[in-house]
Amino acid sequence: MLKTRIKDLREDNDYNQSQISNFLNISQVAYSYYELGRRSIPLEILCKIADFYQTSVDYLLYRTDVMKSYSKSKTGLIISEDVMKVAKKNKAS
Numbered sequence: 001m002l003k004t005r006i007k008d009l010r011e012d013n014d015y016n017q018s019q020i021s022n023f024l025n026i027s028q029v030a031y032s033y034y035e036l037g038r039r040s041i042p043l044e045i046l047c048k049i050a051d052f053y054q055t056s057v058d059y060l061l062y063r064t065d066v067m068k069s070y071s072k073s074k075t076g077l078i079i080s081e082d083v084m085k086v087a088k089k090n091k092a093s
Contacts, residue, residue: 003037005060009053010035024048 010020021031024045033039041049050057050069058064 002041002061003035005062006041006049007035009049009055009060013053020049020052023052 010017017031017035018028021028024031026045030039034041034045046057046060050060054069055067056064056069059067
């Protein structure tokens with residue numbers, strides 16, 4: 001399933017495999033294998049893909065259908081925008 005999400009994102013954004021592989025600093029063949037499901041995507045590469053498309057790893061892994069990326073809080077923890085809104089609302093109360 002992951003392979004379809006990264007391929008769909010690439011095609012929806014009008015990129016080719018060479019452009020994405022250059023950004024990731026890997027070969028086009030290696031990236032092709034990720035899209036085909038022939039090779040597992042290392043966590044570091046998965047994070048770079050999520051950053052490139054400004055989405056979350058959870059979205060890439062089908063853990064959510066929300067494409068928004070997460071924001072870093074002042075503490076450095078990564079939290080969703082929805083959680084940040086609730087925290088700000090509670091703080092104001």
